[in-house]
Amino acid sequence: MTPLFPRMLTILTTNTCTAECGHCTVHSSPQRSGRLSLEAMTKVIDELHTADGLQVVVFAGGEPTLLKENLLEAIAHCDSLGISTRMVTNASWAVSDHAARRMVRKLREAGLAELNLSADDFHLPYISFDNIKRAWRASKGQGFLNVAIANCHGPRSQITPEFIRRELNEPDIDVRFDEDGSQTQPRSTHDDGSTYMLSNGLLQRIGRARNTLKDEDLIFPASQTQLNRPCPWAVRSAALAPNGHLVACCGIEAAGNEVLDFGSTDEESASAKARKASQDVLIKGIATLGPYMLLHLAGALDRHRTVSTRDRYASMCEACEDLVRQPSAVSVLRKHCSVVERELAAAQAKEAR
8 A cells, every 4th residue: 555644745824715616526625724834834845845745845725826925836846856837726826817827927937837727617707718828828838847727617618628628719728637536647738848737627616616516416426335445545645734734635525624724733743744644544434445435335234224425426426525524424434443444454455466
């Protein structure tokens, strides 16, 4: 099994956002006010990098550009350590060509390597797609390693990869994922040395969309068995939440969750938190067996039938949120931790063969 230690860290810089998207996995909005200081960010970066060598730090939110100079200084700090950086933004700052060029220039001067622009139906009420076009154009030829438009869509979506290609008048932009959800290899870099692509994700019923999206809004895997696999992100791609807690991932709002929240990095180093978390039976189970299997194992072990599952899931993260947000499921698995340990041993023995 790949060691459970962060090689990628997502810094959820703030839960304040210029939008309040109906599908936001971490419930960001203009009304929330959590925000990390520069000192909190660099402390955790240093601790994890010193312990095992961070490869990538992703700055996300909320809207990370709301941190202004602190964001740029944090990016520059990573760059000075040889850590690659990525930023996920809704491009609300790209209100004009001049504003877009100015922000992109600042980000590159700080050392940002990858720029991800979020664009989908849920952003549209708050941020015009024209902002995305301006930010996309401004990023061309600026020396980024990668520039991607992150788009999640369903069968009824207006903003899809096809829509984006038409709007940009770039019909040949590569997509990051194939129809099976496997990551593709971009055909080539652009003449300017950068890779430009569409990060084509699918809508999920997690976060703010947990109980609002319907089956007809989603694209489901051909078979639910495709979801019965280990989670590649838990701990290995940990996150620093806006409240300063180290959490298992950035896929759902993990801060405050009894399974996924590892606690304040003020009280103990982030590296110690990560190593301790990697010994927890449920974290090991999510990373090795997968949340889909654990959720259904909890259902099978629950004599009182209090653990609920959906008829079908659109993603692994949906199953994970159902698992970790049900105290009954967590309690059953903790009570029967020996069963989980046996499943872990069997999975590790199979991997070793």
